[in-house]
Amino acid sequence: MTTSTTPSGTPGHGTTTAAPEAGGSASADSRGHGEESGSHVPERDTGTIRLGDRGRSEATDEVPRFAPEWLQLRESADAAARAADLLDPLRIRLANLPKRANGFVIHDLGCGTGSMGRWLAPRLDGPQHWVLHDRDPYLLHFAAVGSPKSAADGSRVTVETQRGDVARLTSDALAGASLVTASALLDVLTTEEIDALAAACAGAGCPALLTLSVVGRVELTPAHPLDAEIAAAFNAHQRRGDLLGPDAVDAACDAFARHGATVRVHPSAWRLGPDESALTAQWLEGWVGAAVEQDPELAPRAEEYLRERLAQCAAGELNAVVHHCDLLALARPTGGA
Secondary structure, X not given: OOOOOOOOOOOOOOOOOOOOOOOOOOOOOEEOOOOEOOEOOOEEEOOOEOOOOOOOOOOOOOOOOOOHHHHHHHHHHHHHHOOHHHHHHHHHHHHOOOOOOOOEEEEEEOOOOOHHHHHHHHHOOOOEEEEEEEEOHHHHHHHHHOOOOEOOOOOEEEXXXXXXXXXXXXXXXXXXXXXXXXXXXXXXXXXXXXXXXXHHHHHHOOOEXXXXXXXXXXXXXXXXXXXXXXXXXXXXXXXXXXXXXXXXXXXXXXXXXXXOOEEEEEEOOEEEOHHHHHHHHHHHHHHHHHHHHHOHHHHHHHHHHHHHHHHHHHOOOOEEEEEEEEEEEEOOOOOOO
């Protein structure tokens, strides 16, 4: 996920009106508030995690607004990309947890419009209670209203929302959690924030499924002489300040392993062809926009490059592979897990 306050967007988000950068569906800045169809969805303003704006300034009262239209546009590509191969080891771990009357408790960090829950809940058996974390009450509303109502075996799925930022999570905040999930989150965190997340999961003894982290590789067909330069500038933009960007998956593997977890990583690339031209066009604008923000000297050439690429996209002549990775960290169970 790549969040940015530029027209590039990210893990599923962009700025107030712009589309996100290269990938991800959860925003690092969390949100909160919503109602589930047909029932009340409790909202809590807990601030369990603190993440300033992605420029690393202090958090403010102003809530970044990520367009739900972008998140909806990318949801099918995210669903197709997520690594289903990680679900069997996750199911085995969940099956070995102590049984609870209300089933699994799943915390979704930076939930956006709730695409992770819509993808995962129907793939797991048993009753589930999802705690949706985000900073933006507008997105939390979409997430709660659009949440799935049943698990793979027909068991009930319930949700609640928690408004707050999502980083520097503590094990106390995860007390009783069965699983932590996130999409496009890792690459907008710092080394310290990823270590805090790994420590929190280890302290709570709960696994973490962290999907759609950008890894800094994009393949466009047909190729263009400027592809590599745009990609390099974009990757530098992702690493601005102390953010990890494309280095986040490796950092997370190290952090979770240091805290005693078994870690599995699987590719989860977007594969965009003519049928996904609307998404490709939005992604291109964000990708190039972030590159130019990072290296303004690219602007004249990037403008022509983007014009050519968008024309190819509109003609159904452009294919894109945007590489991501999914990570499953299986923490050592604790007595309270």
